[in-house]
Amino acid sequence: MKIRDARNAAPDLPEMVGERVRMEVNRQLSAGERKRSWTPARAMVLAALCVVCVSAVAVAAVAYHMTLEQRGAYSVEIKVASQGETAVPEKVADIAFTPGYVPEGMVWRAEDKRIASPDTPHHGGVSISRMLLAGGGEDALSVTDKNVVESEQRTFAGREGVYLRFDDLRQDGTFNQRIVTLCPEYGWVVTLFIGDDVSKEDAIRIAENMMIEQTDVMIDTADLLPWGFEYAEAIADERPVSIAAGDIALHGVGEAFGVPAHCSNAEDAVVNVRVDSVQIADDLSLLSDGVPEDWQGTMGADGKLVANTLSYIKTGDGVNTLDTVIRTEQSAQKLVYVTLTYTNGTDAALEDVLYNGALMRIAEDGGRLTVVTDAELAGNGIDRISGDSAAAMGDMGYWSPRPDTGNGGNYIARLAPGESATVNMAWIVNESDLAHMFLNVTGGASYAFDDAARECGIVDLRVK
Amino acid sequence: MGEKGGEDVTKDELGALILQSQRQLYVTARAILKSDADIADAMQETVAKAFGKLWTLRNDAHAKTWLTRILINECYTIIRKRGRTVSLEAMGERAEEIAQTDGPQDYAALYRAIGALPEALRLPVTLYYLQDFSVREVAKTLHITEGAAAKRLARAREKLRDMLGKEISE
Numbered sequence: 001m002k003i004r005d006a007r008n009a010a011p012d013l014p015e016m017v018g019e020r021v022r023m024e025v026n027r028q029l030s031a032g033e034r035k036r037s038w039t040p041a042r043a044m045v046l047a048a049l050c051v052v053c054v055s056a057v058a059v060a061a062v063a064y065h066m067t068l069e070q071r072g073a074y075s076v077e078i079k080v081a082s083q084g085e086t087a088v089p090e091k092v093a094d095i096a097f098t099p100g101y102v103p104e105g106m107v108w109r110a111e112d113k114r115i116a117s118p119d120t121p122h123h124g125g126v127s128i129s130r131m132l133l134a135g136g137g138e139d140a141l142s143v144t145d146k147n148v149v150e151s152e153q154r155t156f157a158g159r160e161g162v163y164l165r166f167d168d169l170r171q172d173g174t175f176n177q178r179i180v181t182l183c184p185e186y187g188w189v190v191t192l193f194i195g196d197d198v199s200k201e202d203a204i205r206i207a208e209n210m211m212i213e214q215t216d217v218m219i220d221t222a223d224l225l226p227w228g229f230e231y232a233e234a235i236a237d238e239r240p241v242s243i244a245a246g247d248i249a250l251h252g253v254g255e256a257f258g259v260p261a262h263c264s265n266a267e268d269a270v271v272n273v274r275v276d277s278v279q280i281a282d283d284l285s286l287l288s289d290g291v292p293e294d295w296q297g298t299m300g301a302d303g304k305l306v307a308n309t310l311s312y313i314k315t316g317d318g319v320n321t322l323d324t325v326i327r328t329e330q331s332a333q334k335l336v337y338v339t340l341t342y343t344n345g346t347d348a349a350l351e352d353v354l355y356n357g358a359l360m361r362i363a364e365d366g367g368r369l370t371v372v373t374d375a376e377l378a379g380n381g382i383d384r385i386s387g388d389s390a391a392a393m394g395d396m397g398y399w400s401p402r403p404d405t406g407n408g409g410n411y412i413a414r415l416a417p418g419e420s421a422t423v424n425m426a427w428i429v430n431e432s433d434l435a436h437m438f439l440n441v442t443g444g445a446s447y448a449f450d451d452a453a454r455e456c457g458i459v460d461l462r463v464k
Numbered sequence: 465m466g467e468k469g470g471e472d473v474t475k476d477e478l479g480a481l482i483l484q485s486q487r488q489l490y491v492t493a494r495a496i497l498k499s500d501a502d503i504a505d506a507m508q509e510t511v512a513k514a515f516g517k518l519w520t521l522r523n524d525a526h527a528k529t530w531l532t533r534i535l536i537n538e539c540y541t542i543i544r545k546r547g548r549t550v551s552l553e554a555m556g557e558r559a560e561e562i563a564q565t566d567g568p569q570d571y572a573a574l575y576r577a578i579g580a581l582p583e584a585l586r587l588p589v590t591l592y593y594l595q596d597f598s599v600r601e602v603a604k605t606l607h608i609t610e611g612a613a614a615k616r617l618a619r620a621r622e623k624l625r626d627m628l629g630k631e632i633s634e
Binding site: 001002003004005006007009010011012013014016017018020021022023024025028029216217264265352 | 475476479482483486487490491494500503504507508511512513515537572574575578589593594611614615618621624628632
């Protein structure tokens, strides 16, 4: 019996229900009229909403006040204090944003609440978020920020708020400004995260012209984190970054091995993986499925990958000292294109098989393998290295195939018993990383030796 | 030309879409609410809200999931306001009744079995198998990941097999 056959038994639309729907559609389509009928059910829902709205109004009735205090040369604390404390309502109405001003060359993306260039919809621009305004009273809510080079307490169209600008060593679309405003009448704190491709004048104009409206979508406040919430300190990652070379299998190109098959129809299946080839290129012509958005702009006029300008940085504490660029240099970038074969060695079909490749930077010394950062490799007191192009280790930047079955598209739709599929993965890396590349295809991390990597092994891709 | 909402969908087009998909919406609402009176309220509210929020609908390719999501929210609003729940014991009894049914009643038994599934599984099954939603559309409608949607469908298939005591295929 097929599950889809159940639709043969699905009931017909009762005339009473159909009549109500038709009446409402006709009413909505009536020219110039937006009247709605008042049924007992609707009255009940409205009454319930009124109760919640009264609670929200009670929040607004308590006066909230935002202040800005200096905590070091480059550190500030934003505080939100109130004269009294109200119980947080069970539900709060969500708010919707409509920008009254969008900088030239940018567009408003309502679906993800961003203002951005159409060419780079997920970088730079302005991203808007809201957090619950809750609590108060004797304990003021507060958030402390570091690396702040400019700060200003002011109002934005009558709303109390602050403007912050953060230390930004290079213009690369990262968020280097923030505007935080109070929205107490609706029970929210609104934050605009602003990229370095937006001037301060435009950022303030966006904030001053942003329309905020309450919606009829009610959210359980139990599902929300309030502004000023202190996250518990991150639990230290216990996965080792250094192991004896003999404690992990190092596979070569052409060698097949088993890895967990993360698929939708089996819990503990294993799939066999083999790296067939590694190609190193100076351009992106191997990418048959198109250039990823993050790699736009990496090609020069000669069709080759542009050089990566690397800044070698000594980090400050963010309170009284800032990061300092010690030196800069140019590095060639290379495309690393890896072709793999995934084979189902089981006797059952595997569906939606997730594949993932994480490129690890590993130094081998004295019989030990150690995952290192580029700064650790550089040495000489350098704390971090920042590039202005796409080169990065870690998760694959390009992958194929991309069936329309799963988030991110990194799936093999189906592998019948004994069937194989070809997968291509690619990264753009700095030339110096070619001699330190290892590939983890277990779905795990690139920055530590996790359990799966130690159990299954990693692939040695080093180019000598 | 009708009054515009969003980028591509007019009010007239929305009205036509709603009237065309009344039965599908009704079947989806039946996965959550059991009373036709409640379903009528939910569907009427859905129509009103859909017209009011037309500006959030960007193109008609997404209208199905958009409309269904509004409907599901309205159904849950009614449940919360009226406290309608089904006890686990009642669900278990229904599952036993269903298992004893066979013959020409198979389709009805299968439909009732779907109705007896836990809600977290019932909705994805209704959307996927009875409304022809894709896994991605199910995930978007229910605000879950595609992996979670696929897992729930797999678990639902297992439960249906257990309930009906016979082989179930897609």
